[in-house]
Amino acid sequence: MNGFLNIYRTGDTPSYVSYSSLWSSTPDAATNTSTLSIQIVATNSSSQFYVTGTVTTAITITPTNLATGTTKSQTTTLNMSPNSTQTIYTQTFTCNHDVNGECALRYSVGISGAITGTGAGNLTLDTIAVGAYPLLTFASATETGATLNWSTDVPIDYFWYKVGTGNWVANGSVSGKSGSFTLTGLSANTSYSVKIKVRRASNQVQTESAAATFTTYSYPYPITMPNFNIGSTLTVTLYNPLGRSVSVKLQDANGNQMGSQSTSGTYASGYAGASVVTALYGSIPNAKSGTYKIAVTYGGHTETRTGGKYYTVEANCKPELNTPTYRDSSNNTITTQDDQIIVQNKSTPEVTVTGLASKKSATIASVTASIPGQTITLTVSGTSATGTFTPPNSAVNMTCTVTITDSRGYSTSKTVTMTVAAYFEPQVTVTAHRHNNYYSDTDVTVNVEYAQIGNNQIGIGMVARSDNDTISDTLLNGVTSTYSMDNEEEWTIGIAVFDGFGTTVTTVVYLSKGMPIIFFDKDKYSVGINCFPSHDETLEVDGAVMNRNVMTATASTQTSGTSNQQISVAAGETVGDQLTIDSGSVKIGSKLSKVLVSVNVNALSVSAGNHGVTIKKGNTTVAYAYRTMTATPNSESISIAPVLLSVAANDTLSVYVSGYASTEYVSVQFTVEGMA
Numbered sequence: 001m002n003g004f005l006n007i008y009r010t011g012d013t014p015s016y017v018s019y020s021s022l023w024s025s026t027p028d029a030a031t032n033t034s035t036l037s038i039q040i041v042a043t044n045s046s047s048q049f050y051v052t053g054t055v056t057t058a059i060t061i062t063p064t065n066l067a068t069g070t071t072k073s074q075t076t077t078l079n080m081s082p083n084s085t086q087t088i089y090t091q092t093f094t095c096n097h098d099v100n101g102e103c104a105l106r107y108s109v110g111i112s113g114a115i116t117g118t119g120a121g122n123l124t125l126d127t128i129a130v131g132a133y134p135l136l137t138f139a140s141a142t143e144t145g146a147t148l149n150w151s152t153d154v155p156i157d158y159f160w161y162k163v164g165t166g167n168w169v170a171n172g173s174v175s176g177k178s179g180s181f182t183l184t185g186l187s188a189n190t191s192y193s194v195k196i197k198v199r200r201a202s203n204q205v206q207t208e209s210a211a212a213t214f215t216t217y218s219y220p221y222p223i224t225m226p227n228f229n230i231g232s233t234l235t236v237t238l239y240n241p242l243g244r245s246v247s248v249k250l251q252d253a254n255g256n257q258m259g260s261q262s263t264s265g266t267y268a269s270g271y272a273g274a275s276v277v278t279a280l281y282g283s284i285p286n287a288k289s290g291t292y293k294i295a296v297t298y299g300g301h302t303e304t305r306t307g308g309k310y311y312t313v314e315a316n317c318k319p320e321l322n323t324p325t326y327r328d329s330s331n332n333t334i335t336t337q338d339d340q341i342i343v344q345n346k347s348t349p350e351v352t353v354t355g356l357a358s359k360k361s362a363t364i365a366s367v368t369a370s371i372p373g374q375t376i377t378l379t380v381s382g383t384s385a386t387g388t389f390t391p392p393n394s395a396v397n398m399t400c401t402v403t404i405t406d407s408r409g410y411s412t413s414k415t416v417t418m419t420v421a422a423y424f425e426p427q428v429t430v431t432a433h434r435h436n437n438y439y440s441d442t443d444v445t446v447n448v449e450y451a452q453i454g455n456n457q458i459g460i461g462m463v464a465r466s467d468n469d470t471i472s473d474t475l476l477n478g479v480t481s482t483y484s485m486d487n488e489e490e491w492t493i494g495i496a497v498f499d500g501f502g503t504t505v506t507t508v509v510y511l512s513k514g515m516p517i518i519f520f521d522k523d524k525y526s527v528g529i530n531c532f533p534s535h536d537e538t539l540e541v542d543g544a545v546m547n548r549n550v551m552t553a554t555a556s557t558q559t560s561g562t563s564n565q566q567i568s569v570a571a572g573e574t575v576g577d578q579l580t581i582d583s584g585s586v587k588i589g590s591k592l593s594k595v596l597v598s599v600n601v602n603a604l605s606v607s608a609g610n611h612g613v614t615i616k617k618g619n620t621t622v623a624y625a626y627r628t629m630t631a632t633p634n635s636e637s638i639s640i641a642p643v644l645l646s647v648a649a650n651d652t653l654s655v656y657v658s659g660y661a662s663t664e665y666v667s668v669q670f671t672v673e674g675m676a
Helices: 274-283
Strands: 019-029 033-044 051-063 070-080 082-098 103-113 117-125 136-141 145-165 168-182 191-200 206-207 210-217 219-223 232-240 246-251 257-265 267-270 289-298 302-312 326-327 339-341 349-353 365-370 374-377 379-381 384-388 398-406 410-422 427-434 441-449 458-465 472-477 478-482 491-499 504-511 520-521 527-531 540-541 544-546 548-558 564-567 570-575 581-582 586-590 592-606 611-616 619-630 635-646 651-658 665-676
Touching: 019 117, 033 051, 033 070, 033 117, 051 082, 070 082, 082 103, 136 191, 136 210, 145 210, 168 191, 168 504, 219 289, 219 302, 232 246, 257 267, 302 349, 326 339, 326 410, 339 349, 349 365, 349 398, 349 410, 365 379, 365 384, 374 384, 379 540, 427 504, 441 458, 472 478, 548 581, 570 581, 586 665, 592 619, 592 651, 611 635, 619 635, 651 665
Parallel strands: 339 410, 527 540
Antiparallel strands: 019 033, 033 082, 051 070, 051 103, 103 117, 136 145, 145 168, 145 191, 191 206, 191 210, 219 232, 232 267, 246 257, 246 289, 289 302, 326 349, 349 384, 365 374, 365 398, 379 384, 398 410, 427 441, 441 478, 458 472, 458 491, 491 504, 520 527, 540 544, 548 570, 548 665, 564 651, 581 586, 586 651, 592 635, 592 665, 611 619, 611 651
């Protein structure tokens, strides 16, 4: 649409100057506005005059229903030659149409400066076909539906809706400027975007709304599912914002129902009844805990979540047993006459326990029994169990502990004290002596120590054999029996001792030919003790030749004044080959085990004080003597009487003196005597 504005010269504007104007409008239905463009041109119709200077043009556009409008000005420098034109104003205005698409305006023009002018009038722009302005808002939702409210600025007669990128769906005829509609068949916990399209009743123009967004509710489901002990109250919090009446089922890990609660609130509490407790225990017969699930059902839809742990209560689950009993299952009871006495290393203890019972759906996994050093697994039969230990080594009463363990690993123990009798094998001592160590009459004595348990008795048997004879007999403990055993023969005497527990101990002694205690052999000029001498001019004991070894070692020396001075001796009179001198000491040979030692020390012009003499074996003092002198005499003597020593090969025996000044003289006689 276009047209002209009415503009007139004013003031001193020459008559050859005139104004022309052109306006045009472009409508925009989307914004219900029009763009108004205005151009003013000045014309110099003179054929000889120039028009110059500065001109300012101002135009005000005002809607007819408003008091004020919008003014835009433009200043232009004129430079018009004769018979020419110059544009002095070009501007655009944005004009708002009313709800009916109509736009009526007033305008006023003012030109000032080198030339002047004025103008005013009214403009009516083309009417824009506008629709209603729809506003869509979310009202409420459920799990599968939603309600939305709509309103418009003008009445409508029809509207459509579209969910997401789907097709437009006709909702039908309406009348008015507001209303609501409900969507169904939606998915739970899903976000949606919805638009509406409305048709304006007055002109049938259709317009769309901005999108309204919302999210449907989830079906009720469990939120917190804590760990709990079986038998304690379990409280499960729920997502249930709409207050649905739901069934809340407690399930085991495999989905088996163990309990159920109904609620329309945001939690379910309970699950501690007897039937639930039984089901919970029954779901984990071989474990101490399990993982549970919660299933929440509403309107045919179930939401299941895996929860925490449920735990068995040990105090309620521990298996049971009676106090165990025991007995000796061996034949020892014939001797002990009491199956409650366990004989060390002999009895076979049998333990029995009754009243075995597992609890809370568990089963019996094992029954064990233990005594010191042994643990056995009992054989279970129904509600009892029995097992046998090997003979125990304990010599004191034992505690037997019986433990029942169920399939969950819970256990209960009870004890019984076993009475133990200390047992030892018969200890046998046998002596066999010929009368006067020579005659055939021989005394045989057997002494036996044995375990005094119950009716335990012993028996003693003897078999004596020589090359030409055998003697058999039964002996009594501690009683000497006399037998004739040819003194010209050697005899082997075997003794067998047995007790009531089946133990047999055997021992053998040997009886030599008859022998006088001492025998003088006048042909060999020898003497035999408990033997006949086999060498000339010897003393023989039990067949061994006894040689006398004697050494008298001497020394005469000046003392050094040291506190413990060894006196180096030299060999004097010597008999035998088992005593030698080594570095001033007497050295022992390999055939000597006992020696007699003695020493005598003489000193001249000794000083007052304590004077001593010591005999050492190696570095060990074996004999010591001392003497205290209060004045200086001319001489003194200190002696050590004969002392019997145990010695071994290569031992050394030395003499030490102490307390003597360096100017004194001592004389030592050291005697060592032994038999080899």
